[in-house]
Amino acid sequence: MASVNNRISRTYLTSSPGQTIVAILGVVFGISMYVFMTGFMTGVNNTQTELAFSALAHVHIYNDRPADRSNIIQAVYPDAVVNISHPKIIKYTDGIKNSAAITALLKSQPEITSYTTQVNFNVFFKNTGNKINGTISGVDVQNEDKVFNISKYMVKGNWIDLEKRSDGIILGSELASNLSVSIGDNLNILTADGVSKNYKVIGLFETGVAGTDKIKGYININAARQVQAANAAFVTDIQININDYNQTEGLVNKLAPMVPYKVESWQMANEQLVAGSELRDIIAIAVSLTILLVAGFGIYNIMNMTINQKIKEIAILKAMGFSGNDVTQIFLTEAVIIGIVGGVLGMGFGLLISWVVNRVPFKIANLETLPMTYDWQDYVLAFIFGLIITVIAGYLPALKASKIDPVDIIRG
Amino acid sequence: MTNKIVLKADSIVKYFYEPVKFEVLKKVSFEVKRGEFVALIGKSGSGKSTLLYVLSTMDTDYTGTLELNNEVLTNRKQNELADFRNRNIGFVFQFHYLLPEFSALDNVMLPALKLKKKSKEEIEEAAYKNLGLLGLQEQALKKANRLSGGQQQRVAIARALINEPAIIMGDEPTGNLDSKNTQIVFDIFRELSKERGQTIIAVTHDDDFAANCDRVIEMRDGVII
Numbered sequence: 001m002a003s004v005n006n007r008i009s010r011t012y013l014t015s016s017p018g019q020t021i022v023a024i025l026g027v028v029f030g031i032s033m034y035v036f037m038t039g040f041m042t043g044v045n046n047t048q049t050e051l052a053f054s055a056l057a058h059v060h061i062y063n064d065r066p067a068d069r070s071n072i073i074q075a076v077y078p079d080a081v082v083n084i085s086h087p088k089i090i091k092y093t094d095g096i097k098n099s100a101a102i103t104a105l106l107k108s109q110p111e112i113t114s115y116t117t118q119v120n121f122n123v124f125f126k127n128t129g130n131k132i133n134g135t136i137s138g139v140d141v142q143n144e145d146k147v148f149n150i151s152k153y154m155v156k157g158n159w160i161d162l163e164k165r166s167d168g169i170i171l172g173s174e175l176a177s178n179l180s181v182s183i184g185d186n187l188n189i190l191t192a193d194g195v196s197k198n199y200k201v202i203g204l205f206e207t208g209v210a211g212t213d214k215i216k217g218y219i220n221i222n223a224a225r226q227v228q229a230a231n232a233a234f235v236t237d238i239q240i241n242i243n244d245y246n247q248t249e250g251l252v253n254k255l256a257p258m259v260p261y262k263v264e265s266w267q268m269a270n271e272q273l274v275a276g277s278e279l280r281d282i283i284a285i286a287v288s289l290t291i292l293l294v295a296g297f298g299i300y301n302i303m304n305m306t307i308n309q310k311i312k313e314i315a316i317l318k319a320m321g322f323s324g325n326d327v328t329q330i331f332l333t334e335a336v337i338i339g340i341v342g343g344v345l346g347m348g349f350g351l352l353i354s355w356v357v358n359r360v361p362f363k364i365a366n367l368e369t370l371p372m373t374y375d376w377q378d379y380v381l382a383f384i385f386g387l388i389i390t391v392i393a394g395y396l397p398a399l400k401a402s403k404i405d406p407v408d409i410i411r412g
Numbered sequence: 413m414t415n416k417i418v419l420k421a422d423s424i425v426k427y428f429y430e431p432v433k434f435e436v437l438k439k440v441s442f443e444v445k446r447g448e449f450v451a452l453i454g455k456s457g458s459g460k461s462t463l464l465y466v467l468s469t470m471d472t473d474y475t476g477t478l479e480l481n482n483e484v485l486t487n488r489k490q491n492e493l494a495d496f497r498n499r500n501i502g503f504v505f506q507f508h509y510l511l512p513e514f515s516a517l518d519n520v521m522l523p524a525l526k527l528k529k530k531s532k533e534e535i536e537e538a539a540y541k542n543l544g545l546l547g548l549q550e551q552a553l554k555k556a557n558r559l560s561g562g563q564q565q566r567v568a569i570a571r572a573l574i575n576e577p578a579i580i581m582g583d584e585p586t587g588n589l590d591s592k593n594t595q596i597v598f599d600i601f602r603e604l605s606k607e608r609g610q611t612i613i614a615v616t617h618d619d620d621f622a623a624n625c626d627r628v629i630e631m632r633d634g635v636i637i
């Protein structure tokens with residue numbers, strides 16, 4: 001039975017090719033837009049994240065301000081009337097003291113791909129008349145590059161040179177131009193504790209993130225400890241990267257009870273980034289679903305039109321003994337074929353649009369062309385959505401067709 | 413065996429409600445035996461087509477009872493009736509309704525493909541044979557909407573025969589045909605009823621045609637006289 005019905009569907013599809021093509025084009029348009037929009041939005045989000053991760057690790061361990069315990073009396077005697085004036089919360093320790101124990105722990109975590117230790121502090125950069133407030137990162141040169149990929153952003157000099165040069169400093173390009181220094185020039189820094197020291201500019205970097213390029217300088221971690229008069233195990237921050245930056249929660253929950261410092265994921269520290277990328281995702285899905293729905297309406301209209309034109313033939317089929325279900329099946333098969341053909345072509349066309357857009361020049365902040373991702377799961381999803389919508393759009397008219405009373409039509 | 417009743421209509425009453433309530437069939441009762449070749453005649457508007465639609469199970473909006481092949485078909489579900497028609501009734505409409513996008517051959521084959529009692533090859537062979545009987549072997553692969561009125565009517569007859577139904581109903585099945593083709597169709601019907609025991613009920617305005625049938629039923633204003 002199915003084969004007769006399929007044969008009828010096929011004949012109908014091929015005998016009015018114009019309508020069939022219009023219906024298929026509707027699906028093609030919907031699916032290709034869906035695929036393109038999601039690929040583009042994901043591309044934008046990924047670029048955004050990549051830019052953010054040039055200055056941001058996935059997980060960050062640092063010495064936070066201690067918890068407010070100024071009212072411990074209340075904790076013991078909840079009913080007591082307590083009156084404390086001018087409580088002061090004092091930070092007894094600075095930085096991370098037992099960094100070797102923590103890094104040993106990090107080494108045994110399989111999901112961690114890289115980590116680095118830093119000694120960060122605020123300074124004044126001075127070059128004769130110019131005096132600029134900024135920060136210095138004393139870094140473990142090789143590991144820093146593994147976590148932040150900083151060597152990629154070098155515009156002058158070599159990142160790795162910092163390893164051997166305890167008097168070398170690498171500056172953000174904008175900071176250097178504000179200070180009127182260039183590679184090879186000398187530069188003086190002044191710490192909050194009043195220590196002053198001279199460095200030689202051995203490189204310039206440009207991440208595209210203005211907040212970094214304007215205020216940051218890198219020196220060797222040992223040089224930093226020297227300036228801060230700290231021992232050889234002292235660090236202020238530990239930066240960690242993991243396999244999948246969306247899966248920070250597991251590691252944070254695992255490390256937090258074992259490490260006596262603040263363990264923070266990038267999502268916790270940068271809610272605006274997370275919100276931005278989620279909002280873009282929502283927009284992309286809303287736009288593409290709307291397009292698919294509009295295409296669905298197109299198919300619905302065409303199927304309705306076809307069925308009105310074929311009302312006599314449906315009556316004849318029923319007079320010859322085809323049941324309501326057969327009629328539904330005939331027109332639903334038409335819709336499914338339109339959905340599948342349109343879906344496959346739509347995925348191909350979407351890929352083509354994405355490929356073209358991906359080659360449109362767009363030279364802002366490290367970008368060369370418009371960003372794009374090609375995720376097969378998006379394509380499969382678009383195909384499935386498209387098929388569901390065509391099936392619904394075809395089913396409603398098909399149901400109407402199945403209810404046609406043959407006598408009414410044949411009697412005329 | 414030949415005297416078995418194959419069609420039994422009992423007190424069939426049907427109304428049309430548009431434009432005014434109007435009784436088209438007024439307590440129509442009659443029986444037809446297996447293998448009988450019956451002509452249904454009467455003036456235009458006397459209710460012949462209306463009766464035939466009721467008998468063919470397509471029209472279910474009537475009172476009274478209809479029994480075909482010993483099955484009571486009154487008040488049955490649409491899908492059951494469709495299946496019954498497919499198995500037991502061949503119908504030739506007053507206006508030769510074919511599926512215009514299909515070839516003559518496909519039109520003839522469709523009811524058999526739906527019935528699925530034979531393989532596709534057997535069905536195709538039978539369809540060619542039926543078309544041949546009606547002088548249409550040349551037209552088999554032409555699309556139905558490319559055929560003349562008379563050719564279309566003959567394709568419709570070939571289609572009505574394909575499942576070897578117990579009952580063949582025709583609403584002026586020869587209305588569009590010349591005398592030669594009318595004779596061919598008549599001979600086919602005659603042979604089917606005589607040799608294979610198929611029952612034929614044909615509405616006709618052709619007096620010669622009616623005169624040569626086994627029995628003539630005449631209608632006037634919704635009653636059989």
Ligand SMILES: Nc1ncnc2c1ncn2[C@@H]1O[C@H](COP(=O)(O)OP(=O)(O)OP(=O)(O)O)[C@@H](O)[C@H]1O
Nearest residue numbers: 411428430431436455456457458459460461462463
């Ligand atoms: N759909 C309808 N609605 C209302 N009245 C109808 C309808 N169809 C037919 N009639 C009326 O019912 C009566 C019987 O019509 P029917 O078609 O059965 O006549 P007939 O005997 O087949 O005539 P003809 O020989 O011209 O085909 C006529 O008076 C006709 O006007």
Ligand SMILES: [Mg+2]
Nearest residue numbers: 460461506583
């Ligand atoms: Mg009539």
